[in-house]
Amino acid sequence: MSRPFPLEILTPEYQFFAGEVEALTITGVEGELTVLCGHTPMIAPLTVGTIQIKQDGAWRAAFQSEGFLEVDSEGAHLFVQACEWPETIDVRRAEESRRKAQEKLRQSQNMIEYHASQMSLARAMMRLRITRQSRGY
Amino acid sequence: MQSLNEIRHHIRAIDQTRKITNAMYLVASSRMKRVLSHVDYSRSYFHKVEDTLQDILSTSAGLSHPYLSERADARHTYVVVGGDKGMAGAYNSQLLHFAWEQICGQDNPRVITVGIMASRFFRHKGLLPEMEFFEISQDPSLFNARHITTEILSLYDRDETDRVYVIYTSFHSAAHYTPVLRQLLPLGLDAGAEPDGHKPPPQLLYEPSPKAVFNLLTPQYLIGVLFCALVQAYASEHCARMNAMRSATENADEMLQKLQLQYNLARQGAITREITEIAGAAQALGQMDQVRPTEGS
Numbered sequence A: 001m002s003r004p005f006p007l008e009i010l011t012p013e014y015q016f017f018a019g020e021v022e023a024l025t026i027t028g029v030e031g032e033l034t035v036l037c038g039h040t041p042m043i044a045p046l047t048v049g050t051i052q053i054k055q056d057g058a059w060r061a062a063f064q065s066e067g068f069l070e071v072d073s074e075g076a077h078l079f080v081q082a083c084e085w086p087e088t089i090d091v092r093r094a095e096e097s098r099r100k101a102q103e104k105l106r107q108s109q110n111m112i113e114y115h116a117s118q119m120s121l122a123r124a125m126m127r128l129r130i131t132r133q134s135r136g137y
Numbered sequence B: 001m002q003s004l005n006e007i008r009h010h011i012r013a014i015d016q017t018r019k020i021t022n023a024m025y026l027v028a029s030s031r032m033k034r035v036l037s038h039v040d041y042s043r044s045y046f047h048k049v050e051d052t053l054q055d056i057l058s059t060s061a062g063l064s065h066p067y068l069s070e071r072a073d074a075r076h077t078y079v080v081v082g083g084d085k086g087m088a089g090a091y092n093s094q095l096l097h098f099a100w101e102q103i104c105g106q107d108n109p110r111v112i113t114v115g116i117m118a119s120r121f122f123r124h125k126g127l128l129p130e131m132e133f134f135e136i137s138q139d140p141s142l143f144n145a146r147h148i149t150t151e152i153l154s155l156y157d158r159d160e161t162d163r164v165y166v167i168y169t170s171f172h173s174a175a176h177y178t179p180v181l182r183q184l185l186p187l188g189l190d191a192g193a194e195p196d197g198h199k200p201p202p203q204l205l206y207e208p209s210p211k212a213v214f215n216l217l218t219p220q221y222l223i224g225v226l227f228c229a230l231v232q233a234y235a236s237e238h239c240a241r242m243n244a245m246r247s248a249t250e251n252a253d254e255m256l257q258k259l260q261l262q263y264n265l266a267r268q269g270a271i272t273r274e275i276t277e278i279a280g281a282a283q284a285l286g287q288m289d290q291v292r293p294t295e296g297s
Helices: A091-107 A111-135 B004-059 B091-104 B116-124 B142-157 B210-296
Strands: A005-010 A016-020 A023-028 A029-037 A042-046 A049-055 A058-064 A068-074 A075-078 B077-079 B112-114 B131-133 B162-172 B176-184
Touching: A005 B004, A016 A049, A023 A042, A023 A075, A029 A068, A029 B162, A042 B210, A049 A111, A058 A111, A068 B004, A068 B210, A075 B004, A091 A111, A111 B142, B004 B210, B077 B091, B077 B116, B077 B142, B091 B116, B091 B162, B091 B176, B091 B210, B112 B116, B112 B142, B131 B142, B142 B162, B142 B176, B142 B210, B162 B210, B176 B210
Parallel strands: A005 A075, B077 B112, B077 B162, B112 B131
Antiparallel strands: A005 A016, A023 A029, A023 A049, A042 A068, A049 A058, A068 A075, B162 B176
16 A cells, blocks of 8 residues: 555646645656655646546546656656546537548648657547446446 | 717617626636636645655655756746736736746746637737647646646757746735745755645655655646646736626616616707797697788788
8 A cells, every 4th residue: 555645637727636636647658657655746738639647546547648747855746738538528529520530640641740640640539548448338 | 969860879889898898707707617716726736746855855855856946148048927817906916017027137048838818918019929728728637748848858858958947827815816936847856945834744655665655756746837827817817807898887877877767868859959949839830820811902
């Protein structure tokens, strides 16, 4: 049983989460990363993926967009551009943006456009995957 | 003195205008309240990103990034964030005149406009905007900020500009908002500067490496600056509109009161006149009746 530590998740639009957690798993640029209490001070950028939070022995997963994680002696702070619980994800909108991104990816003219569409495709796919997982199919 | 009908017509017209200004006031105030929380969170979020970038710069020597170095030439690009609509008091004109003052002295400036009012202004001045974004100033979302940033970066990467500035209205409080100029590119971070106020812990671990973190955070920082600008411009616009519409509604109320008084006076005058006429006519008739019998006899 690990000791809990304070975690705060902030997006530019709202505070997504604040409270004590036992463990935190995020998707970093080089793979998944788990933070427990007493982790050494660290800064790690995040990519599109899932955030998993362990609270009272139970794991919860949420969608995460790009951002970064900061761990200091007081706890962990997550700064992400977008963060959503599976039940608040708009599946229709995600499906729509997936279609748009795929279409744009086909038509992209330069590398910048290509990467931008790739990122929005990744975001849409990840949103859809998280909703599917949470509904158990 | 206006006639009764004229005054009645006038009152009805002002009443209708008052309804519109009042509705616009309510809409603006509800929109402003909704976006106010965004202002605070976006500010704290992006200060954090800025601090982190600054920390990396001051702790790790020899870091280089294409967006850090100053370019020799001085081809300036200005991103001007204005509104899509007027009816917001001096909001648009204040911002655009400030922007014009900044831009005027430069040779060959490029302008990227956000909002219909801004693009109309520069077209009128004979400066064709490089890019125009519409409907974004009504919907300050991260998605839109990302979209604009991608366009600006591609302009910068193609080496078509050397400096990019954002001009927007900075929102301090409901009564205080001022147009500001902020440098976007190259990043206005100084490698030698000490981070203000706080010291990063020396054993801070950058995963996977300081350079990688810096590279990944830079676009996020730029998106952040633009998002901040969009949100603050939106809040300021609605605040300005709220104040303008409130005073318009108050003026309408005052005018209605005056007109109502005038209307009552005119009506009273008309009634008095009618009574006098009737009374005069009755008197004349009575005199005729008195005269008639003497004629017959």
